[in-house]
Amino acid sequence: MVKIIITALKGGTGKTSTTVGLAYALRGKGYNVGILDVDCTAPKLATALGLTKLPEWERDAREEVILPFEIDGIYALTMASHYGEAPAVLWDEKTLIDAIRQLATGVVKWPDSLDYLLLDSPPSSSGFMQALFDYVSDLHGAILVFQPTDMAAADLLRTLDFLKFKKVPILGLLSNMSYCVSPSGERFWPF
Numbered sequence: 001m002v003k004i005i006i007t008a009l010k011g012g013t014g015k016t017s018t019t020v021g022l023a024y025a026l027r028g029k030g031y032n033v034g035i036l037d038v039d040c041t042a043p044k045l046a047t048a049l050g051l052t053k054l055p056e057w058e059r060d061a062r063e064e065v066i067l068p069f070e071i072d073g074i075y076a077l078t079m080a081s082h083y084g085e086a087p088a089v090l091w092d093e094k095t096l097i098d099a100i101r102q103l104a105t106g107v108v109k110w111p112d113s114l115d116y117l118l119l120d121s122p123p124s125s126s127g128f129m130q131a132l133f134d135y136v137s138d139l140h141g142a143i144l145v146f147q148p149t150d151m152a153a154a155d156l157l158r159t160l161d162f163l164k165f166k167k168v169p170i171l172g173l174l175s176n177m178s179y180c181v182s183p184s185g186e187r188f189w190p191f
Helices: 015-028 093-104 127-135 152-165
Strands: 002-007 033-037 058-060 065-067 070-071 074-078 118-122 139-146 169-176
Touching: 002 015, 015 074, 015 118, 015 139, 065 169, 093 127, 139 152, 152 169
Parallel strands: 002 118, 002 139, 033 074, 033 118, 139 169
Antiparallel strands: 058 065, 070 074
């Protein structure tokens, strides 16, 4: 199974939308794909997948694992299934790190046939983000999502430094919210 993290140290860049889009593209190519939403404090995967009702966690008590839900042939797991998307999650860093450790190291039972596991990361370089990279030691690489603004440039450089420090290969950079193309083919920059 190839594990790819979609990340940025800044919030609101479009990591979740990118993760879902990549999952559907890979699924369209015939691959079996899973998405793990590891943004424990603001999970938005269910919304990005178009779900109006959150699927509850399905547990296999015999194996003591959580089973991901399936939508359109894509397997997914989000913390929002545990506590919802709306409530403020006021966990201390130790609790967040423990949740990430459990999600990343075996509490989730993914199908054996999974070709790709995409990790939708939280925006941060804090301890729980660092723990994520420590617990998912077999990452194939990272896709960085950024906005092409002066304010976001520093965040992009910090993300690149962070990944270099963690020795995670960079698979690609995605400039999101860059420009739009009108029906006549003209580019404009509304952002």
